[in-house]
Amino acid sequence: MRSQSDRPVPLGPDSLTWKHFGDWRGMLQGVWAGSMQNMHPGLGAGVEQHSTFFDERWQRLYRSLYPIGGVVFDGDRAEETALQVRGYHANIKGIDAQGRTYHALDPETFYWAHATFFMGTVLTADNFMGGLTEPQKMQLFDEHVQWYRLYGMSMRPVPATWPEFQKYWDHMCRHVLEDNMAARGVLDLSTLGPPPYAAWLPERVWAVLRRPVASVFVWITVGLYDRSVRELLGYDWSARDAQRFALLGKAVNLAFGLVPRRRRLHPRGRAGWDRAEGRISATSPLVHTPARNLPPVERRSDPSHYSPNV
Template identity: 40%
Template sequence: MTSKADPAPLGPTSLTWRYFGDTRMLLVGPRAAVLQNMLPALGQGVLDHSVFFKETFARLRRSAGPILDTVYGGADAAATGRKVRDYHHGIKGTLPDGSRYHALDPETYYWAHATFLDHMLYGIETFVRPLSEAEKRRIYEESRTWFRMYGVSDRAMPEDWEAFQAYWKRMLEEVVVPHRTARYGVGYVTKGLPAPPRVPKAVWRRVSPPLNAVARLLTVGGMPPRQRELLELPWSEADERRYRRFAAAVRGLGRAWPLLPEAVRYLPQARRAFVRESRPR
């Protein structure tokens, strides 16, 4: 239930509801997760405390659900956000330079949130349609509401869209590093995807090459150029042309997209919210 101290949740009139749970956002690849782990404090926290290295994809799935529920949870969104925050209370330790880190440090926690906002903005403009400056400002203001659902200090959160753009530029150019955790997270780009537990190795050898090619295209193509370089991810002009053609083809399906079943177009958390609000898409 919502308490008097809870911020008003996002709702069906928000652009964030329209797009964050859109399955086309999956085509961005692990951009948000990789960028998160390039912040030294966050990457070290994952290295020290997470099962990421043993159960990479399972960990990503477990993390995505509560984030989506914070966006689409309606009256329960703030309670879900506080649960997400509370998962991080014990994530603290020491960086290699001897300084201390804590996952609930406002600067660290906001960086994780900022990567989800960037993920959505990049996904919309790459695979759906261009956004006007007014729409970008609107989505940014919605992201401020979303962040406040976590009950974490918002002192690190930029005041407006212009300030966020400056913040994002500074983080990419001056702050993030090729942390070991981020390098591990994109290791399959050169080594190939690991075989699922129940798939015979002989079968996987036959079916994995096209899957590896798609995973590589989406992962490396979805990364900012400087971060590709920092992580030493191979990317050629031909790769760039291939990625742009793919993105253009997806955008070209935009008119037909609303004709597809909702189960194809939206993730489960979004679909449940639409039903709850009686706002079919």
């Protein structure tokens, strides 16, 4: 057992991460995050062999935001949430198509997923929230290390500084990530159904909307990729694309400036702020995903799934 002084310290409302993570603008990098994670050999193999992601894409995405966000926003309960998240990965292991063994709790594999959450926060803030200064990126880096300690994982793969992380990230993008079936599956939105909150849309209407929605999300994803990842996957990105992407980012930032701060936040993040600011009790029950995002009934007892009683 760790002594109280050895326990990791959760992030709080004084952190930059609280100010930038959990904003609904982060959904714009959802396809980027999923594909970047899945290009990692171990993660991609785990998704291909164990995940039901492609059977329930929206539901899996929306419900995952609750525990992942909880590791940031749950305050004194954040470590408990982090250990639950780690536990979902305990049985995800095997041998991939190339004969390589993998385990979701391998320190390098688990940290890569966390690194994408951190970089997703940086990219969202940089492109859709008005931008970050270099000192702010350094602070977010330090906070992502503090946040990662809550999982109780080995700190061996974690770079020591923001400049070292940038080298790590470049190395991963250039030399480790792979063009694989799991990543391509994330990028293929041709059969994507409507999001759960729009399930009422007639199929013929969604069939018309799906193509432009898919096209825009893949285009945004390509814009967020490092150049080496674009080259790996065979995407082009022109100067005109870069200009249009910058304009989109400014438009999104302006539009969200009209939205009240609390409404910009995912429910788990909103509840964290409400506890911190005294709107609700510090001991209020944690907010969990609504029933529409739960796994199919027959999978809810699987320990690999976040499936709270709601």
